Every structure is written in structure tokens, then in C-alpha cells.
Amino acid sequence: MTGEDTDLSGNDEEFDQRVDDLLSNPANADNSLLEDVRWLASAYCKLRRRVRKISLISDRQQTELMELNRYLQVVSRTDPLTGLLNRRGLIERFETELSRLSRSSTTLGVLMLDIDHFKRINDHYGHQLGDEVLVALAKLLQQRLRTYDHAARWGGEELLLLLPDTPRDGTEAVAQQILDEVRALRWNARDLTVTVSIGVTVAYGADSLDSCLKRADEALYHAKRQGRDRYALA
Numbered sequence: 001m002t003g004e005d006t007d008l009s010g011n012d013e014e015f016d017q018r019v020d021d022l023l024s025n026p027a028n029a030d031n032s033l034l035e036d037v038r039w040l041a042s043a044y045c046k047l048r049r050r051v052r053k054i055s056l057i058s059d060r061q062q063t064e065l066m067e068l069n070r071y072l073q074v075v076s077r078t079d080p081l082t083g084l085l086n087r088r089g090l091i092e093r094f095e096t097e098l099s100r101l102s103r104s105s106t107t108l109g110v111l112m113l114d115i116d117h118f119k120r121i122n123d124h125y126g127h128q129l130g131d132e133v134l135v136a137l138a139k140l141l142q143q144r145l146r147t148y149d150h151a152a153r154w155g156g157e158e159l160l161l162l163l164p165d166t167p168r169d170g171t172e173a174v175a176q177q178i179l180d181e182v183r184a185l186r187w188n189a190r191d192l193t194v195t196v197s198i199g200v201t202v203a204y205g206a207d208s209l210d211s212c213l214k215r216a217d218e219a220l221y222h223a224k225r226q227g228r229d230r231y232a233l234a
């Protein structure tokens with residue numbers, strides 16, 4: 001067969017042009033292979049379209065997969081009732097903050113907060129109001145804290161707050177403000193007053209997660225023992 005060049009590799013436009021040239025060349029008019037070339041060129045075009053479609057789909061699937069992954073990352077670290085971080089989410093943030101501390105001279109305020117007599121609230125006003133109390137406290141904390149603070153539901157009625165770059169007096173001031181703001185909240189059940197107790201500690205340098213949690217827990221225990229609706233320091 002006569003053609004300037006029988007190498008059909010290269011880009012798509014070039015390929016199409018070469019096939020056209022081959023087919024329209026009068027010297028090839030009687031060539032018995034012409035039909036085969038026409039058929040192959042058409043099959044190749046169809047194949048090309050399919051490959052394009054498949055790669056578009058796989059790009060879209062990849063984007064969807066990445067979005068799903070991001071969503072799962074958030075959901076698996078969020079408490080469904082309050083929208084705060086869950087324990088897993090907070091542990092990750094805590095470890096990041098502690099590793100930052102080990103390379104700086106700043107301090108990290110840690111507050112472990114527990115609703116006082118929550119069992120009585122549930123028993124007296126019902127579990128649904130108990131849930132409402134948890135949601136309202138979470139909202140108060142989210143509004144109260146700075147954007148780079150971290151708030152989590154640590155357990156049933158226990159919340160944990162991390163205040164990066166916050167010294168002891170600043171951490172105590174936040175604890176006192178939270179106590180006052182929670183006490184001032186008003187509820188649909190008018191005779192209900194909710195208070196919290198807070199265990200406060202401050203992490204420095206090479207502090208470990210376990211030791212911070214232990215101190216915050218001990219401090220919380222003291223706050224409860226000393227009469228609740230207060231913070232204690234460890």
C-alpha cells in the first residue's frame with residue numbers, strides 16, 4: 001500500500017489525518033487492504049472513545065472516594081449527639097499538641113469536665129432532657145472556646161478540653177468562666193439548675209498523655225469531693 005508513512009503512532013489528530021491520506025490517495029484505490037484499513041481505523045476510534053470514557057469515570061470515582069474518605073475521617077472522630085470530637089479524635093489532637101509542646105516552651109491547658117448529679121437529672125427529668133443538657137453544654141463550649149482549642153465528649157457525661165498555648169492562670173480563668181456560664185443557663189424545666197465540676201491541669205515539655213489524663217482525673221475527683229460546681233487543680 002502506498003502512503004507517505006505507514007507508522008500510525010502519534011497523537012489522535014495525526015492518526016486520523018494519516019488514515020484519511022491513506023484512504024484518499026488515488027494510488028491506493030484498488031488496494032484490497034483498503035477495506036481492512038477503514039474497518040481498523042473505525043474500530044480504533046471506537047476504542048479510543050471508550051478508553052476516554054473509562055478514564056473519566058475512574059477520575060470521578062477517585063474524587064468520590066476521596067470525598068467519602070474525608071467524610072469518614074470526620075465521622076469516625078465525632079460524637080454523634082453533641083457534634084464534639086469523640087475520644088478517638090481527641091486522643092489524636094492531644095498527641096499532636098503534646099509533640100508540639102516537647103519542641104516549645106509553651107503550655108497546654110487541660111480541663112476534664114463532668115456534669116454534677118447527672119444521674120439525678122436523667123432520673124428526675126428523663127433521659128431526653130439529659131441529652132439536651134449535654135447538647136447545650138457542647139454548644140456553650142463551642143461558642144466559648146477559641147478556634148484552635150479542642151473540645152471532646154470523653155465519656156458519658158464527661159467532656160475534655162484542650163487549650164493550646166495557655167498558662168496555668170489562663171486555664172483556671174477559663175474553668176471559672178465555664179462554671180459561671182453553665183450555672184447561669186436556663187432550661188425548659190424551670191426548677192433545673194445544671195452545674196459541672198472541672199479537673200484542671202497544665203501540660204509542659206515532655207508530659208505524657210497518660211500522666212495528663214491521670215492528673216486531670218484526680219483533680220476532677222477532688223472538685224467533686226470538695227462539693228461540686230467548682231474546679232480543682234493538679
Ligand SMILES: Nc1nc2c(ncn2[C@@H]2O[C@H](COP(=O)(O)OP(=O)(O)OP(=O)(O)O)[C@@H](O)[C@H]2O)c(=O)[nH]1
Pocket residue numbers: 081114115116117118119120122126127128129130131134155156157224228
Ligand atoms: N441522658 C444521657 N445520660 C447519660 C449519657 N451518658 C451517660 N449518661 C448518664 O450519666 C449518669 C452518670 O452518673 P454518675 O456516674 O453516677 O454521676 P453523676 O450522677 O453525674 O454524679 P457525680 O458525677 O458524682 O456528680 C448515668 O446515669 C449515665 O446513664 C447520655 O448520652 N445521655
